[in-house]
């Protein structure tokens with residue numbers, strides 16, 4: 001089976017800073033649910049940014065779906081991200097004055113590819129995802145700034161999942177929730193990812209979540225740069 005993510009000799013440093021990441025080899029396969037752990041400042045969010053093409057590696061190969069992102073310019077990486085990735089940010093990055101449904105369907109505006117992968121009209125698909133993620137129907141037309149953190153998290157997940165992206169990336173999306181709600185949210189996320197064949201890469205500090213995943217990667221072990 002071809003790898004969905006394929007990294008070889010990847011090196012990255014933020015401008016005017018010492019090298020932060022050197023990953024010799026990493027392959028992630030379709031359908032995997034990968035948990036990435038590591039101490040604060042070890043580069044977890046930076047690695048996610050590289051996988052999403054927000055940042056570009058200084059050296060090496062980082063291929064997603066066979067496309068080496070280190071060979072693409074900024075515009076092409078933005079296009080690739082819009083078409084093939086769903087991203088759940090730590091702070092969700094929702095558009096506060098748009099409604100819940102508008103936030104979810106906003107992920108389709110810049111991607112014909114995602115629109116073409118919908119199995120139902122956009123509004124119906126957004127409603128299906130929100131229902132699956134157990135967001136009460138009475139909230140669907142409300143501006144997202146009226147929602148609690150846990151509710152906003154579900155909107156952010158639905159926005160990341162719509163259009164069946166091949167890769168879903170989640171950066172500490174559960175940090176504001178209590179332990180029971182974290183596990184319940186992750187189970188819902190797994191179910192949706194499985195149903196729509198999305199591979200999941202999830203970053204968290206929370207050791208309770210680790211056993212839920214099919215694979216656990218420690219960035220401190222993976223990274224050849226000694227940050228101490």
Ligand SMILES: Nc1ncnc2c1ncn2[C@@H]1O[C@H](COP(=O)(O)OP(=O)(O)OP(=O)(O)O)[C@@H](O)[C@H]1O
Nearest residue numbers: 014015017020038039040041042043044045046047
């Ligand atoms: N936009 C940026 N510009 C310059 N340096 C950055 C930027 N983002 C992160 N860094 C630096 O890169 C290093 C790793 O940060 P990163 O956010 O990737 O770590 P992390 O493991 O995700 O941390 P945390 O668990 O605290 O979120 C830190 O030293 C940080 O200061």
